[in-house]
Amino acid sequence: MRARVQEIVFDCADPAALARFWAALLGGVPVHRSPDWSYVEPPRFVRIAFQKVPEGKVVKNRVHLDLEVADPVAAAEEVRALGARRSGGPVTDEQGTFQVMHDPEGNEFCFVTP
Template structure:
């Protein structure tokens, strides 16, 4: 049985933020690609390997809730090493590394508090 095509294709993921130029550099370090500042209100990175574009758009209001309704899982080879580098770049750790029979993950926040997971 083949995979059925959807009505659309995931083109990009847009993150509301206060500092698009700063946040895009954090995410470019994590997922690869070169940061692009289109305007002071809009930056993006095109990760390699056909991954969707990550875009960052300036909004006037701050993040109002602690928990995201949506987060990104980023596969890495070494959770501890990547976590330590991201901490130097302004990320925050949320809890301990969790391990189960599917692998391991570390919940984190980017410099503006957006939740994501490093997974292995």
């Protein structure tokens, strides 16, 4: 059996706010289906959905998105205006540079160089 990814779903407290954040970051238009469910369909990417859950985020994500940018440090500065925050400083190794970030509800993602 082969499956196709239909969407990636984040549990959260405020689906509409996260849909707006990720739409601003990746493109697309936030869609608010109900108070408990919002999503965005970024260009050239799978739908990202946000579902309201009663519990808050407690530990590190087991899965996160790596987002390719020309300059992770500059991207980190720009996205702070949207409500994101850095986690530590940029890391450079033989593969390139990456910067760990948190969205407004604390979900990790990384800016990475190509």
